[in-house]
Each structure stands twice: as structure tokens, then as C-alpha cells.
Amino acid sequence: MIDLCLLGSGGMLPLPYRALTSLMIRYNGHTFLIDCGEGTQTSIRSLGWSFHPIDVICITHFHADHISGLPGLLLTIGNAERTEPLTVVGPKGLEKIVNSLRIIAPGLPYEINFIEIEDETKQLDLFGIKMNAFKLNHSVTCYGYSFELERAGKFDVEKAKQLELPVQYWKMLQRGDNVVYGNKTYTSDMVMGEARKGIKLTYCTDTRPTGLIAECAQNSDLFICEGMYGEAEKIGKAKENKHMMMCEAANLAKKANVKELWLTHFSPSMVKPKIYLDEVRNIFPETYMGKDRLVKELKFDE
Amino acid sequence: MIDLCLLGSGGMLPLPYRALTSLMIRYNGHTFLIDCGEGTQTSIRSLGWSFHPIDVICITHFHADHISGLPGLLLTIGNAERTEPLTVVGPKGLEKIVNSLRIIAPGLPYEINFIEIEDETKQLDLFGIKMNAFKLNHSVTCYGYSFELERAGKFDVEKAKQLELPVQYWKMLQRGDNVVYGNKTYTSDMVMGEARKGIKLTYCTDTRPTGLIAECAQNSDLFICEGMYGEAEKIGKAKENKHMMMCEAANLAKKANVKELWLTHFSPSMVKPKIYLDEVRNIFPETYMGKDRLVKELKFDE
Numbered sequence: 001m002i003d004l005c006l007l008g009s010g011g012m013l014p015l016p017y018r019a020l021t022s023l024m025i026r027y028n029g030h031t032f033l034i035d036c037g038e039g040t041q042t043s044i045r046s047l048g049w050s051f052h053p054i055d056v057i058c059i060t061h062f063h064a065d066h067i068s069g070l071p072g073l074l075l076t077i078g079n080a081e082r083t084e085p086l087t088v089v090g091p092k093g094l095e096k097i098v099n100s101l102r103i104i105a106p107g108l109p110y111e112i113n114f115i116e117i118e119d120e121t122k123q124l125d126l127f128g129i130k131m132n133a134f135k136l137n138h139s140v141t142c143y144g145y146s147f148e149l150e151r152a153g154k155f156d157v158e159k160a161k162q163l164e165l166p167v168q169y170w171k172m173l174q175r176g177d178n179v180v181y182g183n184k185t186y187t188s189d190m191v192m193g194e195a196r197k198g199i200k201l202t203y204c205t206d207t208r209p210t211g212l213i214a215e216c217a218q219n220s221d222l223f224i225c226e227g228m229y230g231e232a233e234k235i236g237k238a239k240e241n242k243h244m245m246m247c248e249a250a251n252l253a254k255k256a257n258v259k260e261l262w263l264t265h266f267s268p269s270m271v272k273p274k275i276y277l278d279e280v281r282n283i284f285p286e287t288y289m290g291k292d293r294l295v296k297e298l299k300f301d302e
Numbered sequence: 303m304i305d306l307c308l309l310g311s312g313g314m315l316p317l318p319y320r321a322l323t324s325l326m327i328r329y330n331g332h333t334f335l336i337d338c339g340e341g342t343q344t345s346i347r348s349l350g351w352s353f354h355p356i357d358v359i360c361i362t363h364f365h366a367d368h369i370s371g372l373p374g375l376l377l378t379i380g381n382a383e384r385t386e387p388l389t390v391v392g393p394k395g396l397e398k399i400v401n402s403l404r405i406i407a408p409g410l411p412y413e414i415n416f417i418e419i420e421d422e423t424k425q426l427d428l429f430g431i432k433m434n435a436f437k438l439n440h441s442v443t444c445y446g447y448s449f450e451l452e453r454a455g456k457f458d459v460e461k462a463k464q465l466e467l468p469v470q471y472w473k474m475l476q477r478g479d480n481v482v483y484g485n486k487t488y489t490s491d492m493v494m495g496e497a498r499k500g501i502k503l504t505y506c507t508d509t510r511p512t513g514l515i516a517e518c519a520q521n522s523d524l525f526i527c528e529g530m531y532g533e534a535e536k537i538g539k540a541k542e543n544k545h546m547m548m549c550e551a552a553n554l555a556k557k558a559n560v561k562e563l564w565l566t567h568f569s570p571s572m573v574k575p576k577i578y579l580d581e582v583r584n585i586f587p588e589t590y591m592g593k594d595r596l597v598k599e600l601k602f603d604e
Binding site: 012013014015016037038039041042043045046062063064065067068069071072075076079096097100101103104105 | 314315316317318339340341343344345347348364365366367369370371373374377378381398399402403405406407
């Protein structure tokens with residue numbers, strides 16, 4: 001199971017009633033954070049989730065509303081007595097940017113490992129989560145991230161019994177290992193059914209809509225996507241500043257065949273995103289307006 | 303008249319219910335800000351005061367809780383369409399620190415002028431306010447700031463009449479200029495009474511108590527001072543990290559003969575600063591606990 005929280009739903013500026021867009025994901029004792037604008041640590045504190053287990057911070061791009069809270073957060077993670085290394089993932093130039101910001105957070109009780117992405121897409125395996133970074137179309141280099149938790153097939157007891165392999169070896173096969181017993185090799189696929197549907201989550205901001213997004217978000221259980229503007233007349237501004245309209249996000253959600261769409265990164269000028277909900281649901285019915293500290297659990301299908 | 307707002311009252315970390323300590327001062331269309339931690343711009347927005355007229359930002363020292371919000375604020379001031387230059391005052395090294403943080407705020411529509419302070423005290427005259435920076439005793443170089451608005455003496459109409467100087471020249475004398483009329487020079491002191499009491503405000507965090515603070519805060523109408531800890535047993539921690547106890551701040555207020563003391567920069571561990579109020583008022587009766595967006599007007603005496 002993955003549980004997640006949209007820590008904020010705003011773009012550009014932190015507002016008293018709307019924190020900047022950021023996502024916190026917990027899986028199996030590990031915490032991932034995507035983006036860290038000014039105030040993200042305050043939203044985490046409101047939520048009550050721990051700072052210590054933050055193992056990975058993914059940065060979409062280097063605009064201030066997505067990274068300005070990083071030095072403060074790094075210090076707060078240090079105050080939470082973390083000593084294990086922390087991984088920061090982001091576009092090329094990441095280490096330089098983070099070190100420049102760290103002029104006010106020089107001494108930390110843990111190391112930072114940087115993973116800089118240059119390619120169109122980049123797959124990473126982090127703490128049991130398969131992460132895919134994919135390039136977006138913004139005014140500066142920017143990446144979206146998807147997170148997949150794979151699920152093995154079902155263990156077939158009847159098939160296992162037929163192998164005449166002692167029960168104590170079954171667990172190894174179930175884990176995916178091979179077993180040599182007697183003079184015979186037993187492989188995992190002898191007892192395991194086909195891999196079952198896992199969990200997939202995709203996060204995507206700031207960008208114009210692209211085919212690559214639809215491709216990389218394909219079949220996500222949850223697609224969290226920028227919907228900066230709702231009013232049709234803002235399309236010019238969206239194109240100029242390389243942001244996305246709510247209806248464009250809904251069209252992407254439809255194309256990507258996702259289960260559920262959360263819109264976020266609302267313009268400071270948008271006071272009530274909900275007034276556009278009906279319109280967007282005409283395109284993609286399972287759309288929800290993001291709000292600060294909206295939480296959800298993603299579970300394997302029964 | 304000066305009006306001012308304590309934007310936050312916390313130290314070390316921004317909390318959901320307590321912003322980091324920062325002070326906003328407005329005088330005659332100009333705005334001064336002292337310190338800018340993570341979330342300061344959000345507190346300004348809650349308050350509703352404008353970003354555009356921020357002419358001077360004073361930084362006490364380079365710990366993150368006093369400066370981490372600066373790049374975001376600079377961008378927000380730019381979004382408020384400021385084009386006039388902005389002055390940033392702080393300890394030596396200021397320009398390097400601010401430029402390092404500006405890696406995420408590179409393009410601004412206004413210039414920044416830096417004033418770096420090295421001396422024990424430094425007097426500056428900014429937009430009609432006499433500012434005095436004075437060195438504190440913290441773990442890194444740190445300055446307190448006092449702000450003085452001087453007040454000329456009363457214009458004496460009877461004395462002016464006796465000069466036999468045409469009325470249109472009186473205003474020049476009142477402004478402090480000399481007037482040459484006929485073959486005689488008239489000086490300001492011929493018509494003006496003794497300078498009257500002005501307005502003085504002193505802001506002081508983070509530091510151990512020192513004689514220089516008492517000296518520089520002398521006769522302030524308002525003394526805003528760090529009171530990081532209330533519990534007597536925290537004195538060791540205060541000394542170690544060079545912070546101030548509430549009762550130490552109250553003793554300084556007494557020594558400096560100030561009118562009113564506001565305590566601020568409370569430790570995140572201190573949930574209710576008010577429980578120490580009675581104790582502190584035993585030392586200095588006119589003590590108030592700072593809280594986010596506490597406002598006050600400082601006026602000339604009637």
C-alpha cells in the first residue's frame with residue numbers, strides 16, 4: 001500500500017489559504033517528496049507525518065515555487081536526527097542549484113546523493129518503487145514522475161505440492177528466487193501465476209500537454225496534474241508561460257486511461273477552482289480538485 | 303507616525319501556528335522589513351500590506367530562519383511590479399549570500415543595493431528614518447537595528463513675527479534652512495523651539511544580552527526582543543546557543559528605560575509563551591508576548 005498527501009495545491013506564490021504544490025508519498029517505511037516550495041515543511045508539520053524518513057526528494061524544475069523551501073526542509077530533516085543519506089533527484093544542474101541554496105544550510109548530519117536527469121525518460125529503482133522521470137514541456141527543463149509498485153502473481157499451492165519440494169523452500173520460489181534441490185532446479189514461475197496489476201501514481205507539473213505525458217501516465221491509479229487555469233480565455237497565457245489548462249489535463253487523463261485525476265498548481269488568481277469542476281468532469285468524470293493536505297491510500301486490487 | 307507589524311513570533315522553524323520572527327515597518331509611504339524567514343511573504347499577505355513599497359530589507363544574520371524566505375519575497379516584490387531599486391542591509395558577506403540564494407530568483411525587474419555592515423555600530427539615514435545597526439552576541443555575526451524618527455521643535459509664530467521677515471520665508475526656516483533677506487541671514491533656530499521627543503523602535507534577535515543592546519535601545523518607545531526560552535532551566539541551552547531568556551530581555555528593557563517590550567523568537571518547544579508573562583512582568587511590567595501579526599502605531603507625543 002502507498003499512502004500519499006498533496007501538501008499544497010497552489011502555483012507561483014504561497015498563499016495564506018493555499019500552500020505550494022508538493023506531494024508526499026509513503027511506502028514501506030520510506031518517504032518520497034516531490035517538490036518543495038516555500039512552506040512545504042509547514043504543510044508537512046500540519047499533516048503530522050515525520051520528517052526523519054524522507055529518503056528521496058524529487059524536484060520537477062528549478063523555479064522558486066518548486067524548490068525555495070528546500071534549504072529549510074533539509075535543516076528540519078537534520079533536526080529530526082536523520083543521519084542516513086538522502087537522495088535528491090532532478091534535472092541536470094541539480095547539485096549546483098541545491099549547493100547554492102545550501103549557503104544557509106551548510107552543516108547537515110546526513111549526506112545528500114544527487115541524481116541528475118538528462119534523458120527524455122529515466123527509470124530508477126528506489127526502495128522498492130520503480131520511478132520513471134519523463135521530460136515535460138515548460139519554459140525551463142522540467143520532469144514529471146511516475147511511481148510504480150509492482151505486484152507478483154499469486155502463489156499456486158496446488159502447483160507447489162506437485163513439485164514434491166519440501167515446504168521450507170516454497171518461500172524462496174515465492175520471492176522469485178530459484179531453488180536447487182536434489183539434482184533439480186526449481187524456478188519461481190513453476191508456482192507463481194502471472195504478475196498482477198500493481199499500483200501506479202503519476203505527478204506532472206509544470207508543462208504544456210504532450211504525448212509523452214499520456215504515454216508515461218498510462219493506466220495510473222492516480223494522475224496528479226497541473227490545472228493552472230480554468231477560464232477558456234487564459235489559453236494564451238497558458239501557452240505563453242507553458243502551463244496547462246484544467247481541460248487539457250482532463251484530456252490527458254482520458255488519453256492515458258487513468259482511474260482518477262487530481263488537479264493542482266492553481267494560479268493565485270483562481271480563488272475557487274471548484275467552479276470549473278463540472279466542465280472538466282464532462283471531459284473526464286473522475287476528476288477531483290486538489291486541495292491542501294488531500295490524502296489517499298492506493299491499495300492493490302482485492 | 304510609524305506603523306509596524308510583528309509578522310511572526312517563532313524562532314528556528316516555521317510552524318503552522320507560528321510564523322518566523324520578522325518585522326514590517328511603514329513610514330511615509332516607505333516600508334522596511336527586518337528579516338525574512340520561510341513564510342514571511344505569506345504572513346505579509348495575510349496582513350494585507352503591500353509588497354511594492356518595500357524599500358529596505360534588513361537582515362540580522364544568515365541563519366536560515368532569518369533569511370530563507372528572501373528569494374521568494376524578492377520574486378513576489380517583482381510580481382508586484384516594483385521597478386525602483388531596493389536596499390538590503392546586513393552583516394558583511396550579505397551580497398554573496400543573497401546572490402547565492404538568488405540562483406532561483408535570477409531575473410528581477412528592480413536593482414538591489416547592498417549595504418554590508420562591519421563595525422560595532424553603523425548609522426544610516428534611509429527615507430527619513432535614522433537607522434542604527436548594532437552588533438549582537440550570537441553564534442554568527444548578527445546585528446540589531448533601531449529606527450528613529452526625529453521631531454523638530456515647535457515653530458514660534460511670535461518670534462517669527464519679530465523678525466520682520468515676509469511670511470513666505472517662514473516655511474524655509476521651519477524646514478531648517480537658512481534665509482538671506484535684505485542683507486541679513488536668518489537661521490532656523492531663531493524661530494524653532496528645542497527638538498522634541500521623536501519615535502524610537504528597537505529590534506533585537508538572536509543574541510545573548512549585552513551592554514551595547516541596552517545602550518542602543520535606550521529610551522525606545524518599543525523594544526522588540528528575543529525571548530527564546532521562559533523556563534529557568536533552559537539558561538544553559540540559551541548560553542550555549544547564544545540565545546536570550548525572557549527574563550534577560552526584561553532586564554535589558556528595564557536597563558534601557560524603554561516604554562514597552564515585545565518578546566518574540568519563541569522556541570518551537572514553547573507552546574504557550576503567555577504562561578511566563580506574570581514572571582517577566584515582575585521584572586518589566588510593560589512586557590507583552592509577541593504573536594503573529596501583532597500591530598501597533600507609534601505616534602509623536604501630543
